[in-house]
Amino acid sequence: MRITAEGLAWSVAGKRILTDVGLDVAPGETVGLIGPNGSGKSTLLRCLAGLRTPTSGSVSYDKEPIRSWSARRIARHVAFVEQAADTDSDLRVADVVGLGRTPFGDRWRGFGARDRAVVAAALARLGLTGLRERPWKALSGGERQRAHIARALAQQPYAILLDEPTNHLDVKHQLELLGLLAATDQTVLVALHDLSLAARYCDRLLLLHDGRLVADGPPADVLTPGLLAEVFEVDAVTGPDALGHFAVTYRGPVAAPPAGPLPSPSTDTPSPEPADSPTPKEI
Numbered sequence: 001m002r003i004t005a006e007g008l009a010w011s012v013a014g015k016r017i018l019t020d021v022g023l024d025v026a027p028g029e030t031v032g033l034i035g036p037n038g039s040g041k042s043t044l045l046r047c048l049a050g051l052r053t054p055t056s057g058s059v060s061y062d063k064e065p066i067r068s069w070s071a072r073r074i075a076r077h078v079a080f081v082e083q084a085a086d087t088d089s090d091l092r093v094a095d096v097v098g099l100g101r102t103p104f105g106d107r108w109r110g111f112g113a114r115d116r117a118v119v120a121a122a123l124a125r126l127g128l129t130g131l132r133e134r135p136w137k138a139l140s141g142g143e144r145q146r147a148h149i150a151r152a153l154a155q156q157p158y159a160i161l162l163d164e165p166t167n168h169l170d171v172k173h174q175l176e177l178l179g180l181l182a183a184t185d186q187t188v189l190v191a192l193h194d195l196s197l198a199a200r201y202c203d204r205l206l207l208l209h210d211g212r213l214v215a216d217g218p219p220a221d222v223l224t225p226g227l228l229a230e231v232f233e234v235d236a237v238t239g240p241d242a243l244g245h246f247a248v249t250y251r252g253p254v255a256a257p258p259a260g261p262l263p264s265p266s267t268d269t270p271s272p273e274p275a276d277s278p279t280p281k282e283i
């Protein structure tokens with residue numbers, strides 16, 4: 001499915017957050033959305049997922065503007081993995097992943113064999129089969145993140161939007177997830193902070209700066225030392241790493257933050273531990 005935005009703008013409280021964003025993600029493409037903190041990545045993804053109504057401009061799926069689409073119709077096309085998605089804590093992992101089937105359910109049919117098979121496949125894809133009966137609240141941050149991605153896959157969407165999906169994942173799971181996104185036939189737009197991983201796994205990068213799209217192209221064309229200095233304020237070199245992947249290596253920030261002294265610790269004598277305080281246990 002093709003995702004297109006034209007002249008997209010979003011403002012809040014009189015402040016422009018996105019300005020004149022135009023993008024076109026082709027069917028099956030894996031596109032990375034990069035930009036510094038506060039540049040507008042989450043806001044843009046929310047507009048593309050139909051969760052935020054643009055102040056002006058339009059979002060289209062396969063050239064059809066989604067302005068008048070219902071949330072259910074959008075969810076049958078696009079899955080969105082938000083940065084800090086919260087989920088009802090009484091559910092089991094399989095139930096959370098099963099929420100991905102909601103757009104396809106109806107109260108007469110219920111949750112059928114096909115839904116169960118799709119959920120099982122999504123759990124397996126994210127290495128969560130062994131955790132399927134685990135209460136949601138007993139999961140680690142990375143396991144929850146993988147479960148949210150499994151829920152998105154269970155939605156069987158034509159396109160997946162992901163907002164920093166690797167931020168809680170260990171290295172192995174980061175590589176597995178990005179490999180999965182790069183290999184899928186679905187259209188993928190993924191916000192990432194790790195620029196070398198973005199370069200390695202994405203066909204193309206979109207660079208946001210202060211709510212404007214300032215570069216759009218193959219990773220090596222977007223991640224130039226000049227743009228990295230201007231937009232991310234880092235002094236960096238780019239080129240092949242030891243394995244030949246295009247990578248970014250940082251010398252440091254362009255300008256060091258002002259080196260003011262931190263307040264010194266209080267010179268007051270600390271109060272002694274109470275005599276009966278328990279000895280800390282080794283863990």
Ligand SMILES: Nc1ncnc2c1ncn2[C@@H]1O[C@H](COP(=O)(O)OP(=O)(O)OP(=O)(O)O)[C@@H](O)[C@H]1O
Nearest residue numbers: 012013017035036037038039040041042043044083
């Ligand atoms: N509802 C809102 N009200 C006020 N300001 C908002 C709102 N939503 C977003 N913003 C502001 O818009 C700007 C862009 O936010 P956004 O979350 O889209 O950035 P981001 O690129 O995803 O950042 P990060 O990398 O830190 O996740 C920020 O300055 C943010 O404070």
